[in-house]
Amino acid sequence: MSGPFAIGVDVGGTRLKAGLVDDRGAVLVETVRDTPARTSTPEVLEDAVVGVVVELLGRAEGPVAAVGIGAAGFVDAERGVVVFAPHLPWRDHPLRDRLAERLDVPVLVDNDANAAGWAEHRFGAGQGETHLAVVTLGTGIGGAVITHGRLQRGRRGLAGEFGHQQMVPGGRPCECGHDGCWEQYVSGSVVGRAGQELVRAGGAPARALDELCGGDPARLTGEHVTRAARAGDPASVAVLAEVGERLGEGLAGVVAALDPGRVVVGGGLSEAGELLLRPARTALSRRLVGGAHRSVPDVVAARLGARAGLVGAADLARGTAGGGGG
Amino acid sequence: MSGPFAIGVDVGGTRLKAGLVDDRGAVLVETVRDTPARTSTPEVLEDAVVGVVVELLGRAEGPVAAVGIGAAGFVDAERGVVVFAPHLPWRDHPLRDRLAERLDVPVLVDNDANAAGWAEHRFGAGQGETHLAVVTLGTGIGGAVITHGRLQRGRRGLAGEFGHQQMVPGGRPCECGHDGCWEQYVSGSVVGRAGQELVRAGGAPARALDELCGGDPARLTGEHVTRAARAGDPASVAVLAEVGERLGEGLAGVVAALDPGRVVVGGGLSEAGELLLRPARTALSRRLVGGAHRSVPDVVAARLGARAGLVGAADLARGTAGGGGG
Numbered sequence: 001m002s003g004p005f006a007i008g009v010d011v012g013g014t015r016l017k018a019g020l021v022d023d024r025g026a027v028l029v030e031t032v033r034d035t036p037a038r039t040s041t042p043e044v045l046e047d048a049v050v051g052v053v054v055e056l057l058g059r060a061e062g063p064v065a066a067v068g069i070g071a072a073g074f075v076d077a078e079r080g081v082v083v084f085a086p087h088l089p090w091r092d093h094p095l096r097d098r099l100a101e102r103l104d105v106p107v108l109v110d111n112d113a114n115a116a117g118w119a120e121h122r123f124g125a126g127q128g129e130t131h132l133a134v135v136t137l138g139t140g141i142g143g144a145v146i147t148h149g150r151l152q153r154g155r156r157g158l159a160g161e162f163g164h165q166q167m168v169p170g171g172r173p174c175e176c177g178h179d180g181c182w183e184q185y186v187s188g189s190v191v192g193r194a195g196q197e198l199v200r201a202g203g204a205p206a207r208a209l210d211e212l213c214g215g216d217p218a219r220l221t222g223e224h225v226t227r228a229a230r231a232g233d234p235a236s237v238a239v240l241a242e243v244g245e246r247l248g249e250g251l252a253g254v255v256a257a258l259d260p261g262r263v264v265v266g267g268g269l270s271e272a273g274e275l276l277l278r279p280a281r282t283a284l285s286r287r288l289v290g291g292a293h294r295s296v297p298d299v300v301a302a303r304l305g306a307r308a309g310l311v312g313a314a315d316l317a318r319g320t321a322g323g324g325g326g
Numbered sequence: 327m328s329g330p331f332a333i334g335v336d337v338g339g340t341r342l343k344a345g346l347v348d349d350r351g352a353v354l355v356e357t358v359r360d361t362p363a364r365t366s367t368p369e370v371l372e373d374a375v376v377g378v379v380v381e382l383l384g385r386a387e388g389p390v391a392a393v394g395i396g397a398a399g400f401v402d403a404e405r406g407v408v409v410f411a412p413h414l415p416w417r418d419h420p421l422r423d424r425l426a427e428r429l430d431v432p433v434l435v436d437n438d439a440n441a442a443g444w445a446e447h448r449f450g451a452g453q454g455e456t457h458l459a460v461v462t463l464g465t466g467i468g469g470a471v472i473t474h475g476r477l478q479r480g481r482r483g484l485a486g487e488f489g490h491q492q493m494v495p496g497g498r499p500c501e502c503g504h505d506g507c508w509e510q511y512v513s514g515s516v517v518g519r520a521g522q523e524l525v526r527a528g529g530a531p532a533r534a535l536d537e538l539c540g541g542d543p544a545r546l547t548g549e550h551v552t553r554a555a556r557a558g559d560p561a562s563v564a565v566l567a568e569v570g571e572r573l574g575e576g577l578a579g580v581v582a583a584l585d586p587g588r589v590v591v592g593g594g595l596s597e598a599g600e601l602l603l604r605p606a607r608t609a610l611s612r613r614l615v616g617g618a619h620r621s622v623p624d625v626v627a628a629r630l631g632a633r634a635g636l637v638g639a640a641d642l643a644r645g646t647a648g649g650g651g652g
Binding site: 157159161 | 400409410455457469471473474476478479480481482483484485486487488489490491492493494495502504507575578579580582583584585586587613615616619620621623
């Protein structure tokens with residue numbers, strides 16, 4: 001382990017994940033708590049964040065240079081404000097300045113997908129590539145853009161929102177209010193729902209999934225389908241292949257716009273590995289404009305798992321406190 | 327006028343436009359020639375470029391610091407290679423090094439839309455905004471991305487290819503080999519074809535366009551429709567409104583990915599001005615994810631017209647030769 005240390009906190013809709021992180025991205029101490037309910041107040045959630053940070057400060061064997069927060073929502077990193085977060089009570093909440101005052105340490109606040117993408121760039125599957133697109137497949141699709149080794153947040157911190165590009169006009173309704181958004185065809189939730197449909201339809205193809213959920217399709221998740229596919233269940237493999245193809249088709253738009261040297265796919269669904277990524281690569285090559293006259297970037301699985309967000313938040317905060325980083 | 331001067335050359339499918347440009351973006355001397363046919367050789371086209379540069383070198387009243395080329399095609403600016411250009415004979419052509427040797431002056435080669443976008447950032451409608459998306463509407467859709475005041479070319483110079491995001495699955499066939507690409511619904515050519523259909527259908531709504539093309543719909547272009555719309559022809563106004571709406575819908579994807587502070591719309595079709603941009607703004611606001619919780623960037627018309635490409639190429643070349651620029 002090597003200093004200086006930084007603390008990273010990943011504020012998701014269900015969990016607060018926090019860790020003490022060294023400058024090689026290693027997590028030395030970790031703590032996880034439930035996120036206060038969406039219906040709680042901005043202050044209660046802020047107190048919970050302060051709580052995990054104070055706990056980690058107490059357990060750090062050395063000085064802590066900075067605290068980084070990755071929050072699931074629209075974040076204006078420049079001003080340190082959580083503008084809007086569908087699953088959190090913060091609205092235009094000046095989180096950075098409030099935490100900096102309460103904790104007496106430099107604080108950085110960013111979007112959780114930006115933090116996770118930055119971690120993969122620095123310590124994970126994006127190492128050695130200065131032009132990177134990162135997509136995070138969880139409940140929906142998050143994204144991060146890195147060019148020239150720099151995290152690109154856009155004018156107000158909202159860059160990398162890839163999930164709502166229109167894939168099917170008049171298609172599946174999306175929480176955002178539109179129809180046919182990419183994330184309605186590619187996410188862990190989508191895989192879970194496809195598995196549920198299989199179980200409801202019944203018959204031989206559904207047997208493996210039916211066992212996994214004990215006959216109750218409502219209990220089936222994307223993780224179940226991924227596990228069954230890895231064990232060789234043909235119906236689950238087909239679900240991942242279909243979703244992988246939609247992943248690649250959407251990536252074609254991302255790659256055409258950004259021309260990254262590599263695409264990193266993270267989030268829970270990336271556990272499916274090659275079962276998802278092989279069909280995605282094929283679809284990307286087929287769909288990318290001028291594909292025959294250009295190199296098509298590789299699509300690889302993220303390596304830092306569920307810790308990516310807190311590791312990246314810590315590293316971004318350390319970099320900002322020290323004048324480097326993103 | 328003020329030096330140092332640079333020469334910019336815009337190599338399009340039909341015209342070579344070249345100019346001597348000062349460091350405020352003013353074009354002091356200009357020359358235009360026909361581009362040698364697509365069926366000519368790489369050498370013939372290269373000789374034509376050398377010809378216009380030598381002419382301008384002879385007419386410059388002062389030293390010329392650099393030569394910039396903006397070419398319509400895939401360009402690897404870092405290596406100075408025209409990788410592929412559908413309307414030009416160059417294939418993996420090391421244009422920069424060949425020209426630098428023949429002309430004995432620093433040369434930069436970039437994509438024409440990148441050059442035009444850079445010019446708008448430096449001297450046109452993008453001035454004062456460091457995070458910019460530029461779309462160029464001509465035969466198809468070209469694009470440029472600027473973040474932190476820097477032109478973003480991607481890993482191999484191909485960033486900003488927005489025109490082939492899928493808008494309508496199974497929709498209008500595109501030259502790229504796919505169906506339903508954005509540029510099949512938004513371009514000068516699209517406006518021209520919509521006008522031709524109106525004339526063929528005949529009747530009162532087509533009267534103004536019918537007059538403009540002398541009764542021969544095949545002669546009708548996007549410029550005709552734009553002119554008729556500006557003169558108040560309701561059918562032409564409706565064509566531009568429809569295309570403007572499609573423009574805004576596609577821009578929603580671009581803005582979600584990049585979060586620019588402003589969008590500049592250039593190319594021939596931008597002559598339509600507010601008739602195109604007002605419906606585009608409305609559609610962008612409606613379609614942009616989280617639009618109610620974020621600021622929506624303004625969409626403005628480019629200001630440098632058909633000279634943007636040569637002005638931007640010259641400025642990029644000057645910046646590189648002097649160590650600044652993009």
